[in-house]
Amino acid sequence: MPHSINLRIVPGLYGVARLATGASVPDWFNGPGFSALVRSDDELTLICLQDRVPGDIEAEPNWRCLRSLGPIPFNATGILQALIQPISENGIGVFVLCTFDGEHILVPDRDWDRAERLLEEAGHVFVS
Template sequence: MSQNLKIRFVPGRYAIARLPVDASLPAWLNGPGFRAVIHSDDETTLVCLEDRVPQGVEADTGWACLRTIGPFPFDAAGIVRALIDPLSANGIGVFVVCTFDGEHVLVPSSEVENATRFLEAAGHVVESR
């Protein structure tokens, strides 16, 4: 089933950083803007505004963040797929973080205009930046 979603950009440029699995959460993570902490068996991944990440921390910078305007029922099928299919089909890499009320899709900042165009062509409504 096709999903037509309402999407907005979250202000700022974001970084995806990697810390050791046993690292404590750093103070630089705190502050305004979207931020996420993902712990796995072998690493800790942080997402935050890129200007917060200190030199020397392994990070990929230059990401823009799109957010669905929800919430959606947890059993709603196809939400993430509806977002990433038009992007992936057109060669745009993504990093996805789902929250209780919605999905955050990070795309390279250099691809914002293309991502917007592909999402709108797929029937989604992208609020202007």
Template sequence: MGVSLRLRMVPGRYGIARLAQDAAVPDWAGGEGLWAVIQADDEITVVCLQERIPDEIESSRDWLCLRTIGPFAFDATGIVSSLVAPLSAAGIGVFVLCTFDGEHLLVAERDMAQASALLDANGHRFVR
């Protein structure tokens, strides 16, 4: 077994929205809960509580969020792979965001029970 992490659930249901590369950052992107705006050369991705995403915006909804309890050294290795590898091997897709002090792993709500069991079986522990 590799890295053993402590994880907690982040409250809320999240959506992942795609905007055009030249779109302005919308007012609805920020607010309570986890939120992130990522600009790439061909698109803008917004992650936020799904109830803030307007219906007409292209998005994927019903994601739940797990967060590692850090902080971790920036040069620490194996953090993300220890979370993603067992889920990927089971066919569970994830969306990962990293912050200064930890990782946020978004898992589709329909897969969360299985994902939690797999992470627990791989030595990770859930705390409240």
């Protein structure tokens, strides 16, 4: 498991929205900032800046995001565990999205300061 991972705060507050299985990607999803789309057999999950998510859409608001900075080899092990363990062991829920180049960890805004402190105490470094 890596000792120290460089992290960057991804600006903004994010919403995690759920749409029906066969839903098309709505226009409101497109725009600036981090976003992600995951389609499964039983739902379409969209993550984007929460001010773009309409009020009539089922969504969990008020998530903040950080991401690992590489390069980290694609086959490296223990990266996700090293990031999640200090947070989840202290009762903070996370929502995780992995991309080709890094891990994105979403943490409830109400727990953000504590999560950031826990990650630093675990040896991870926040960079600009």
